[in-house]
Amino acid sequence: MNSRRFPWASRTYRIQTAATVVSGLGNAAAPIATAFAVLGQGGGAGEVGWVAAARNVPLVLLLLIGGALADRLPRHRVMVAANLFNALSQTVLAALVLAGSTELWALLLLSAAGGAGQAFYAPAAEGVILQSVTPDHAGKAFSVFKMAVNGAQIGGAALGGALVGLVGPGWVLALDALCFAVAAALRALLRVAPADRSAEDHGMIHELRVGWREFRSRRWLWAIVVQFAVVNSCVLAVEAVYGPVVAQQRLGGAGTWGMAMAALSVGMVTSGLLMARWQPRRVLLVGNGGVFLFGLPALVLALAAPTPLVVAAMFLSGVGVTVFSVGWMVTLHQEIPTELLSRISAYDSLGSFALLPVGTALAGPAAGALGLGGALWGCAAITFALAAAVLVVPEVRRLTRTAGQPHHEPSPVPEPEFLTSG
Secondary structure: OOOOOOOOHHHHHHHHHHHHHHHHHHHHHHHHHHHHHHOOOOOOOHHHHHHHHHHHHHHHHHHHHHHHHHHHHOOOHHHHHHHHHHHHHHHHHHHHHHOOOOHHHHHHHHHHHHHHHHHHHHHHHHHHHHHHHOOOHHHHHHHHHHHHHHHHHHHHHHEEEHHHHHOOOOHHHHHHHHHHHHHOOOOOOOHHHHHHHHHHOOHHHHHHHHHHHHHHHOHHHHHHHHHHHHHHHEEEEHHHHHHHHHHHHHHHOHHHHHHHHHHHHHHHHHHHHHHOOOOOHHHHHHHHHHHHHHHHHHHHOOOOOOOOHHHHHHHHHHHHHHHHHHHHHHHHHHHOHHHHHHHHHHHHHHHOOOOOOHHHHHHHHHHHHHHHHHHHHHHHHHHHHHHHHHHHOOOHHHHOOOOOOOOOOHHHOOHHOOOOOO
16 A cells, blocks of 8 residues: 555554455455365254354453453554464364364364454454544545455455365365465564553453443443344354355355355445545444345345345445444544553454354254244344344434544553554
8 A cells, every 4th residue: 555645544554454455365265165164074054053153152252351462462463473373273274174184073173263363363453453543534544444355355255265166175274374374474564562551550350341331331332232243143144154055055056155255345345435435424323224234145045036136135235344344443433542442342342243153053953943044034134123223222323423533532542553663
């Protein structure tokens, strides 16, 4: 990213964006590869769901610790360590798949390892990107960030689906491991000042309590998080379990589902162009409007729609993801003090992901009890209902974008993201 063309893009913003694009290439392909590795060994929707759930259990359990550490330590070091750990776990998983010894217990264990790494990475990463831009350019910066990351998702999903069909899922997982290693090397180039030592004097438990107090004091924040606790479970069940099963049964297999996932990313990128220019005043209301689009893939799959309609629904769902994500990032940047960003992000992620293990684990039994079509109808109905229900909260409807200044008091924490190397 050219700093002269984008003068608002700090050094940290550019490096973090580049590293996230690299890791995003592998991350978009890995779920497809993992699902078809399970299916290739004779597993079904239940086994695919259990493997997906195994990743999310440690993610949920460790997020708060990851968020507290990210507010106490240099965030880039936390990210580098997490990326290297994920590179190692994916390397082992790839080796097992390539060797043909993919026992279910090994898939569960290594999937859990990936979730543990993500639990430490995610709060630190969100804190870095939110802190790396100024309020005047927040909307544009977050839109460009989402476009870059989602562009990687397009290539990753399409390449992953194609490679699974051509060379098998093991090589796709090896590619994911390589992407993690490259991302870690890029993030090692960041120059971030040491954490504020005063935070350490109070202890981690105190810091988590402070974060919880700030989290629950904002009704718009916890209302959206509660909504996403359920919505994310439905979306993941569709994308990680039901979608691959339907694709294998009647849509042509991994290549078709990779194309559908790529369409999701195309929707994210094209809507990013819109969000880079459009600055709606009711930023959270508009953002939540995008959540209604999340239910379209489940709806068209339940209707046994042909591949073009499935791809179109995934595209529109991608539009909804970016509309919500940019609005959410602008709101957090505007409303949350800098020194609390990673802890608030951890509580946000904890709530949003809390039911993912349950949702993915129950995806198979739900399909068995209701039929695959019934489970898909249920996911669509729940998503639409919750997108409407959260509008009851006045702050969601009324919270407005400020004219370039955050609502919270200026943070006493230094702004290390704007430092340059030697």
